[in-house]
Amino acid sequence: MTTPTAPLDVAAVRGDFPILERRVNGNPLVYLDSAATSQKPRQVLDAMDDYYRRHNANVHRGVHTLAEEATHLFEEARGKVARFVGASERATVFTKNVSEAVNLVAYAWGLRNLREGDEILVTEMEHHSNLVPWQLVARLTGARVRAVPVTGDYLLDLDALDGLLGERTRIVAVSAMSNVLGTVNPVAEIARRAHAVGALVLADAAQAVPHAGVRLDTLGVDFLGFTGHKALGPMGVGVLVAREELLEGMEPFLGGGEMIRDVEIDRTTWNDIPWRFEAGTPNVAEAVGLGAAVDYLQALGMDRVRAHEVDVTGYALKRLGEIDGLRIYGPSEVEHRGGMVSFTLGDIHPHDVAQVLDADGIAVRAGHHCAKPLLRRLGVQATTRASFYLYSTTDEVDALVAGLDKVRRFFG
Amino acid sequence: MGLDDLYQEIILDHYRRPRNPGRLENAQVEVRHYNPVCGDELVVGLRLDGDRVAAAAVDAKGCSISQAAASVMTEQVLGRPVGEALDQAEAFRRLMHGEGEPDEELLGDGIAFKGVARYPVRVKCALLGWMAFKDAATRAAGGQGGGATVYGEEQDETAVRAARGDTREGRT
Numbered sequence: 098m099t100t101p102t103a104p105l106d107v108a109a110v111r112g113d114f115p116i117l118e119r120r121v122n123g124n125p126l127v128y129l130d131s132a133a134t135s136q137k138p139r140q141v142l143d144a145m146d147d148y149y150r151r152h153n154a155n156v157h158r159g160v161h162t163l164a165e166e167a168t169h170l171f172e173e174a175r176g177k178v179a180r181f182v183g184a185s186e187r188a189t190v191f192t193k194n195v196s197e198a199v200n201l202v203a204y205a206w207g208l209r210n211l212r213e214g215d216e217i218l219v220t221e222m223e224h225h226s227n228l229v230p231w232q233l234v235a236r237l238t239g240a241r242v243r244a245v246p247v248t249g250d251y252l253l254d255l256d257a258l259d260g261l262l263g264e265r266t267r268i269v270a271v272s273a274m275s276n277v278l279g280t281v282n283p284v285a286e287i288a289r290r291a292h293a294v295g296a297l298v299l300a301d302a303a304q305a306v307p308h309a310g311v312r313l314d315t316l317g318v319d320f321l322g323f324t325g326h327k328a329l330g331p332m333g334v335g336v337l338v339a340r341e342e343l344l345e346g347m348e349p350f351l352g353g354g355e356m357i358r359d360v361e362i363d364r365t366t367w368n369d370i371p372w373r374f375e376a377g378t379p380n381v382a383e384a385v386g387l388g389a390a391v392d393y394l395q396a397l398g399m400d401r402v403r404a405h406e407v408d409v410t411g412y413a414l415k416r417l418g419e420i421d422g423l424r425i426y427g428p429s430e431v432e433h434r435g436g437m438v439s440f441t442l443g444d445i446h447p448h449d450v451a452q453v454l455d456a457d458g459i460a461v462r463a464g465h466h467c468a469k470p471l472l473r474r475l476g477v478q479a480t481t482r483a484s485f486y487l488y489s490t491t492d493e494v495d496a497l498v499a500g501l502d503k504v505r506r507f508f509g
Numbered sequence: 510m511g512l513d514d515l516y517q518e519i520i521l522d523h524y525r526r527p528r529n530p531g532r533l534e535n536a537q538v539e540v541r542h543y544n545p546v547c548g549d550e551l552v553v554g555l556r557l558d559g560d561r562v563a564a565a566a567v568d569a570k571g572c573s574i575s576q577a578a579a580s581v582m583t584e585q586v587l588g589r590p591v592g593e594a595l596d597q598a599e600a601f602r603r604l605m606h607g608e609g610e611p612d613e614e615l616l617g618d619g620i621a622f623k624g625v626a627r628y629p630v631r632v633k634c635a636l637l638g639w640m641a642f643k644d645a646a647t648r649a650a651g652g653q654g655g656g657a658t659v660y661g662e663e664q665d666e667t668a669v670r671a672a673r674g675d676t677r678e679g680r681t
Contacts, residue, residue: 446572448547448634456512465548478548478570507512508521508573 105397105405111488113138113393124458127493132276132304132437132484133462134326137390141329144389148382156381157355157372171381174388175371181391182302182321183312184338190371191334191384195303196226198322198337199270201374202299203230205350206343207268213239216265218296220245220253220282221474222275225467227301231270240267247474251278251427258290266296273305273316277466277482278427279410279434281309288317297343303327308406308435308486310399313338329394330387333380344370351376402487406436409485413438413494417483420501426475437484439466442501445508447481453507454500461497515628516573519621523577528584533566538654541661542641544633549575552659553641557649562586562594567638574622574631579638581618586642591650598639598646605632 111117114136119126128136148170154163156171172186179189192198211217217231221244228242235242243261246254253271262269269291273284284305288298299320305311306321307328313321320343324335349356349367353376358366367373394402411431417423422443428434442450447463454461462482465472472478483497533539533554543550549571556564565586567579582601586594600615607626625635644661648654 446547446549448572448574448631452515452628452631453512464546469548472548478550507516508524 103401104408105401105487107405107488107490110138110397111490113140114488115139115142117488121458121460122456127457127459127496129483129485129489129493129497130460130462131486131489132327132435132482134332135307135329135486136488137329137331137386138393140393141331141386141389145331145382145386148385153382155378167381170385170388171379174384174391177388177391178336178384179338181310181312181395182306182323182336182338183314184321185341187370188339188341188344190337190339190344190374191379192322192337192374193333193380194226194324194326194335195224195301195322196230196335198320198324198335199227199299199301200230201337201350202268202320202322202339203234205347205374206297207231207234207240208237209348211235211238211240211267214265215240215267216261216263217242218245218258218261218266218269218291219243220271221247222253222278222280222282222468222471223270223272224276224301224303225469226303227270227272227299228470244470245271247278247471251275251280252433253280253282253287255283255286258287262290262294262296264294266291266294268297268299270299270301272301272303273311273321274302274309274435275427275468275471276304276437277439277468277471277480279437279439280428281305281433281435284311284316284318288319292317304435304437307394309403310394313340319343325383325387325390328387329390331383334383334387336387337374341370344374347374349373349376353377355379397487405487406485406489407431409489409491409494410434410436410438412491413483413485413497416494416498417501420498422505423501426477426480436486436489437482439480439482441477441480442504445504447479449508450481450501450504453504454497457496457500457503459497459500514624515631517621517624519581519618520573520577523580523618524573527567527569527576527580529566529580529587530568531566532568533564536564536566536654538645538649539659540641540645540648541659542637542644543661544571544575544637546630546633547572549634549637551575551579551638551641553579553638553645555642555645555649557591557646560590560592560650562589562591562646565642567641569638571637572631572634574625575634575637578619578622578635579641581621582638582642585617585619586646591646595643595646598643601639602636605636 152166154167156168179186298318300318302323306323326332356376426439451463536554537556551569565583600612
């Protein structure tokens with residue numbers, strides 16, 4: 098493995114992503130929407146293709162050769178993912194996305210442990226996936242959902258956190274990296290404070306695992322969820338990792354095949370973890386694909402991936418900051434943020450911005466980014482978001498800046 | 510497919526200078542409609558005189574397509590019998606969904622939005638004003654309205670409260 102200080106060879110990386118050769122509306126694709134979903138290297142595509150061409154069978158069931166191979170590949174992927182995010186294999190559950198991971202905790206833990214008067218602490222910058230499941234369970238249990246406010250600097254208000262944490266607080270559900278602002282939240286510190294009042298902590302690491310390589314063990318949280326498709330893997334596979342003893346004490350979320358030890362007509366005993374939480378035939382090829390994605394990221398080194406994103410994001414903040422009438426929503430210091438920049442351009446609606454950019458092959462996200470409470474707090478209906486990953490280049494930032502100039506001329 | 514096909518000059522003109530903007534004084538019916546995909550929202554105010562549209566206004570927040578389509582809508586329906594205006598709404602809906610040949614006579618300036626049909630995400634933007642008009646006109650023709658009610662708000666406020674829940678209290 099190369100030393101961590103050697104920068105990423107972006108040209109070589111880009112060569113691994115077939116989709117980056119595409120042209121869109123006559124122009125080379127400039128893909129600046131990796132926070133919504135990343136593109137996939139051929140190593141991931143090949144692993145999935147190979148799985149279906151050579152090994153496909155249902156897992157944990159058959160004794161035949163293919164069934165054993167499929168089971169081995171599936172469990173091998175679990176091991177890769179577990180090591181990548183600092184969890185034990187036994188406490189690494191495949192879900193279909195982060196939403197399912199949070200719902201799993203909200204229902205399997207929350208529904209059984211929350212009582213009237215208990216408090217679930219979220220933040221104003223949560224994605225709906227780390228908000229709505231808690232609202233649903235709060236409604237069923239009589240617990241309350243409260244939120245840590247966001248400061249004018251787009252950071253979590255940690256003084257307010259201290260005021261909100263108390264003996265009623267049962268769980269703190271916090272994003273490790275905002276998908277709108279890019280803010281990297283001090284989750285380890287939040288976890289220390291939450292644990293001091295006896296609350297559990299769940300980290301939504303949908304952005305933070307792919308872009309910063311955060312881990313369950315180093316963050317010191319109790320639950321951590323992320324999704325494969327934002328981390329070079331396929332759609333359809335997400336991950337919940339947890340402290341093993343917590344998961345061990347939890348009842349199932351979904352019932353069905355695979356999650357049982359023994360079933361009679363009127364009762365069932367549960368399978369061991371993690372399979373207790375994986376009802377039904379899982380997305381095996383997708384898990385295998387995620388395993389290949391983890392291999393790919395680890396071979397490059399997450400520190401180098403992060404360093405590259407810091408470079409590109411810093412350049413984007415500088416260039417975008419020079420545009421008249423462009424307002425950036427997020428921390429100004431690149432060290433405190435992930436590889437994305439949300440902005441508005443005068444009073445031009447983000448949908449119009451994105452539409453004109455698309456005509457030049459530039460893909461950005463426009464909308465509320467599934468974080469409506471945050472946008473309401475920011476006082477905007479929508480923003481445009483450009484997001485970067487290991488294959489993004491400063492040339493692409495230049496293309497974005499040129500595209501925005503065209504947007505202004507078009508609607509001026 | 511170029512940008513000029515989507516953003517025809519008529520559309521940009523209505524976007525830059527919306528006709529009949531704002532809340533309608535003495536509205537018989539007001540309705541608020543949303544596009545949850547992009548957060549666009551508008552209030553259509555309507556007053557009928559017999560079976561004719563005597564006044565229409567749109568207070569819109571949103572993208573160029575939704576604002577321009579709503580602006581064109583107000584011009585199209587003013588002075589028309591409600592039944593005919595609803596036919597226009599249907600003609601516009603069919604244009605957006607690519608159903609049959611466009612009825613240019615009914616559509617008027619609405620024909621400028623033909624290119625929008627090729628952008629499925631933007632179709633909802635273009636339809637927002639017309640759907641709100643249809644809602645308002647149906648209510649007005651049915652004798653609803655009067656007072657300070659803005660139809661469509663109550664349900665949303667509940668949803669908004671649920672979505673933000675106790676977050677506001679979190680600041681105390």
